[in-house]
Each structure stands twice: as C-alpha cells, then as structure tokens.
Amino acid sequence: MDFALSANQESIRDAVAKICARFDDAYWLKKDKEGGFPADFHRALADAGWLGICIPEEYGGSGLGISDAAIMMRTIAESGAGMSGASAVHMNVFGLNPVVVFGTPEQCRRMLPPIISGGDKSCFAVTEPNTGLNTTQLKIRAA
Numbered sequence: 001m002d003f004a005l006s007a008n009q010e011s012i013r014d015a016v017a018k019i020c021a022r023f024d025d026a027y028w029l030k031k032d033k034e035g036g037f038p039a040d041f042h043r044a045l046a047d048a049g050w051l052g053i054c055i056p057e058e059y060g061g062s063g064l065g066i067s068d069a070a071i072m073m074r075t076i077a078e079s080g081a082g083m084s085g086a087s088a089v090h091m092n093v094f095g096l097n098p099v100v101v102f103g104t105p106e107q108c109r110r111m112l113p114p115i116i117s118g119g120d121k122s123c124f125a126v127t128e129p130n131t132g133l134n135t136t137q138l139k140i141r142a143a
Contacts, residue, residue, distance in 0.1 A: 012064075012068055012075075016045075016076065017075050019050070028080055028082065028084055031084055041088060042121075050072060052112075052116035054066055055096060059113055060113045073090060073093065091122050092122050
C-alpha cells in the first residue's frame with residue numbers, strides 16, 4: 001500500500017502550513033500559559049476556507065474527504081500548534097459529519113455555512129457524572 005501523498009494532498013498540506021507559519025511557537029506558548037481560545041488562528045483558517053474542507057460544496061464547503069481533513073489537522077498539529085491548535089478546529093471539521101449525513105437540507109443550510117465561515121463554532125459536551133473526558137465510559141445510551 002502506498003502512503004505517499006497525492007499532489008492535491010501535498011497542496012493541502014502546504015497551504016495549511018503557510019497559514020500555520022503565521023502562528024509561531026511564541027504564540028502557542030502564550031496561549032498555553034494564559035489560556036483562552038485562539039480566535040485569530042481559527043479566523044485565519046475560516047477566512048481561507050479550511051473549516052469547510054469536508055463539507056459539501058452546496059453548503060459552502062470544499063467537498064473534500066476525511067483523509068484530506070486529517071492531513072489538514074496533522075499539518076496544524078505538526079506546525080507547533082500541537083493539540084491546542086488542532087482542538088480549536090477539529091470539532092468544526094469532523095463533528096459536522098452527522099449533520100452532513102443525517103441532517104435535513106434545511107438543517108444543513110442553517111447550520112453549516114455559519115460554521116464554515118467561522119461565524120459560529122460547534123462543540124459538544126459530556127454531562128454525565130463521573131465520566132469526565134473519557135466518553136467511552138458513558139453509561140447512558142440512545143435507544
């Protein structure tokens with residue numbers, strides 16, 4: 001099996017790396033020490049259209065695949081942003097797939113464009129007691 005990146009995947013990596021280069025180690029160290037959401041980093045990716053990498057074009061996305069999004073996320077993490085940078089955008093990239101797959105056209109039109117543009121952010125919460133961030137330990141299941 002050949003794991004080499006295609007020319008298109010290399011262009012994704014290079015374009016995302018160029019954006020990430022504007023946010024150096026000093027930027028991420030400051031974020032790590034002070035906390036807070038990296039809004040300017042998120043905005044830069046949104047402005048360049050990367051938050052919609054695997055959202056269908058009809059809703060304002062690029063219509064690329066999950067593998068392309070994974071290359072983007074890896075590039076972000078490798079840039080020095082680590083998980084702080086990747087976590088700032090991963091839910092907006094991967095977390096929207098249930099809306100794309102199971103949402104009605106109206107839900108997709110209402111929810112996806114504002115997230116792709118960076119105007120809205122998606123999130124998830126785990127509220128079950130004694131679970132913390134280990135969602136594999138959830139006791140409640142959908143029926």
